[in-house]
Amino acid sequence: MGRPQPSTHPAKTALRDQLLTARRRRPLVERSEDARAIARALTAAPEVRRAATVAAYVAVGSEPGTAPLLSALLAAGKRVILPLTLPDRDLDWAAYAGDQDLAPARLGLLEPVTTPLGPDAVATADVVLVPGLAVSLRGERLGRGGGSYDRALGRVPVDTFTCVLLHDEEVGLEVPTEPHDRPVTAAASPGGITRFAATF
Template identity: 75%
Template sequence: MSDRQLPAKTALRDQVLTARRRRSLLDLGADARATAEHLLATPEVRRAATVAAYVSVGSEPGTSALLDALAAAGKRVLLPRLLSDGDLDWGTWRGPDALAPARMGLVEPVDSLGVDAVATADVVLVPGLAVSPTGMRLGRGGGSYDRALARVPVGTFTCVLLGEDEVGLDVPVEPHDRAVLAAATPRGVTRFGSAPA
C-alpha cells in the first residue's frame, strides 16, 4: 500500500459516508426499490439460479426489497457472514426472521456454507462506497469483499450497489483490489470494460 493511496482512500470514504448520512429514509427507500428493479431486469439476474447478495445496514443502498424479490423469483440467495479474520463465510437467505445480529452492526444468516460458497453464485452483488470508470470498487477498507471476489470465477456477473453520485469516481487502487463488471444505482446499471449486455 503506497503512502499516497491510503490517505486518498480514507478521504474518499469520508466524503461518501458524509453524503450518505445526509440522505433521508424516504429517499433511501425509493432508491432501493429503483435499484432493485434495474437489477432484476438484467439478463444475468433473470437467468441466475444463485445470487450472492448482502443485507444492507445504516445508510448503505438498501437491499430488503431486492432480497425479497430474488426469493420470490425462486432464486437461491447467499448472504455473507463476517469471520473473525475478516474473510466472508456464506449462508442462505431464508427471510428476515432467519437473520441474527453480528459484530460491527451487521445482520447475518445463521447457517454456514463456507468461504468458497460464493464461487457457486451466478451473480455476485457487493456493497461499496464508490467505483471508478474501469470498475475498481472502493469498500470500507477491510478487504473482505476483495477476498470473496478473488474466489468468484472469471466472467461471473459482479455488481456493486451504489448511489448515483458514487459511480465514475477516481478510486485509488492497490494490488489486492478487485474490479467489478457493473454498478447498479437508482438510475440503472452501468457496465464496465467488456461486461456483456
Template identity: 70%
Template sequence: MTGTHPCQGAAKTAVRDQLLTARRRRPLPEVGTAARAIADHVLATDEVRRAATVAAYVSVGTEPGTTDLLDRLVDAGKRVILPVLLPDNDLDWAVYHGPTSLAPARRGLLEPLSTPLGVAAVATADVVLVPGLAASRAGLRLGRGGGSYDRALARVPVGTFTCVLLYDDELLADVPAEPHDRPVTAAATPGGVVRLTA
C-alpha cells in the same frame, strides 16, 4: 496492510470519509426510493433473470437498501446466499430464508442463521452483488477498507456478473486503488445498471 502505498491509502481514507458523510446526510425517504429503483434494475438484468444462485448482502444504515431486493430474489425462485463475517474479516456464506432467518452479528450486521457453507461458496454464485462506497467507470470498487470483499471476489470465477450497488453520484470517473483491489463488472444505481470496463 502490507503492500499499501501510503499515498493511495491516504487518498482512499479521504474519499471514504467524504462518501460516508454524504451517505449519512441522505434523507431516509431518498434511501427507500433508491432501494426500490436499484432492486427493479438488478432484477431486470439478463444475468439475474438467468441466475440460479445470487450472492448478496444485507444493507446497513444508509447504504443502498437490499431488504426488498433480497425478498424479491427469493420470490423469483433464486437461491440467495449472504455473507457471514469471520474473525479474520474473511467471508463465509449461508443461505437466506427470509427476514426472520437473520440475526444481529458483529459490527451492526445482520447475518443468516442457516449453516455456513464455507468461504468458497461465493464461487458457486451466478451473480455476486457487493456493497461499496464508490466505483470507477473502469470497474474499480472502493469499499470500507476491511478487504473482506476483495478476498471474496478473488474466489469468483472470471466472467461472473459482479455488481456493486451505489447511489448515482457514487459512480465516479476514478477511485483510488491498490494492487489487491478486485474489479467489478457493473454498478447498479437508482438510475440503472452501468456496465463497467475493467
C-alpha cells in the same frame, strides 16, 4: 498472493469520509425510493434473471437498501446466499430464505443463522452483489477498507457478473487503487445498471 490487509491509503480514507458524510445526509424517504429502484434495475437485468444462485448482502446504516431486492430475489425463485464475517474478516456464506434467517452479528451487521457453506461458496453464485462506496468507469470499487470483499471476489470466476450497489453520484468516480483491489463488472444504482469493459 497474501490476503488483503485493512487499507490505510490516505486518498481512499479521504474519499471514504466524503462519501459517508454525503450518505448520512440523504433523506430517509430518498433512501427508500433508491432501494426500490435498485431492486427493479437488478431484477430486470438479464444476468440476474437467468441466475440460479445470487450472492447478496444485508445493507446496514446509510448503505443503499437491499430489503426490496432480497424479497424480489426470493419471489423470483432464486437461491440467495449471504455473507458471514469471520474473525479474520474473511467471508463465509449461508443460505437465506427470509428475514427469519437473520440475527444481529459482529460489526453491527445482520447475518444468516443457517448452516455456513464455507468461504468458497461464493464461487458457486451466478451473480455476486457487493457493497461499496464508489466505483470508477473501469470497475475499480472503493469499499470500507477491511478487504473482506476483495478476498471474496478473488474466489469468484472471472466471467461471473459482479455488481456493486451504489447511489447514482457514486458511479464513475476516480477511485484510488491498491494491488489487492478486485474490480467488479457492473454497478447498480437507482438510475439503472452500468456495465464496465473488462480490464482484468
